[in-house]
Amino acid sequence: MHRTYENEDITVLWDSDKCRHAAKCVTGCPEVFDFNRKPWIDLKAAENKKIWETVKQCPSGALEIMYDHGIRVEYDEKGDCIRAFDGERQVGECDFRDTGDAFNIYHTEVDPEYGGKKIARRMVFRALQEAERRKKTVIPSCSYAAKIMAEKN
Numbered sequence: 765m766h767r768t769y770e771n772e773d774i775t776v777l778w779d780s781d782k783c784r785h786a787a788k789c790v791t792g793c794p795e796v797f798d799f800n801r802k803p804w805i806d807l808k809a810a811e812n813k814k815i816w817e818t819v820k821q822c823p824s825g826a827l828e829i830m831y832d833h834g835i836r837v838e839y840d841e842k843g844d845c846i847r848a849f850d851g852e853r854q855v856g857e858c859d860f861r862d863t864g865d866a867f868n869i870y871h872t873e874v875d876p877e878y879g880g881k882k883i884a885r886r887m888v889f890r891a892l893q894e895a896e897r898r899k900k901t902v903i904p905s906c907s908y909a910a911k912i913m914a915e916k917n
C-alpha cells in the first residue's frame with residue numbers, strides 16, 4: 765500500500781509493504797503517527813522538525829520525508845493522471861490508463877528545471893495510491909514507476 769501525506773511544507777510517503785512495525789514513528793511522535801486513526805498520519809499535529817526527526821528513525825525505509833519546494837501534486841480526475849504544479853505552471857505529469865482489469869502507469873515526466881525535488885516520486889506514489897483505491901493490478905510500463913515498484917523491503 766502506498767500513501768502520500770502533505771502539509772504546506774513537507775510530504776511524507778509511506779510504503780506499507782516495507783513497514784516492519786518497529787513503531788519508532790508512533791513512539792517518537794504519537795500525535796502525528798497513530799495506527800488507530802484514519803488517516804494514520806496527520807502532518808498538522810506537530811512541528812515539521814519533530815516529524816522530520818521521527819521519520820528519519822524509521823528503520824525499514826517505509827517512511828520517507830521531503831520538502832514540497834512549493835510544488836503541489838494533484839490527481840486530475842478528468843484527465844486520469846497526476847499533475848505537479850508550481851503555482852499555475854504545470855511542471856510534471858504521471859499518466860495512467862485504467863483498462864478495467866489493470867492500471868497501466870505508462871509515462872512519468874518532470875520539467876528538467878525541477879529535477880532533484882522528488883516530484884516524480886511523489887506523483888508515482890499518488891498514482892499507486894489511486895490504483896490501490898480502485899483495487900487494480902498495476903502494470904508499470906513507465907520505467908520509473910517500475911523502479912519504485914521493484915524497491916525491496
Ligand code: SF4
Pocket residue numbers: 782783784785786787788789790821822823824825826827
Ligand atoms: S517506524 Fe517505520 S517501520 Fe516502524 S512502524 Fe513506523 S513506518 Fe513502520
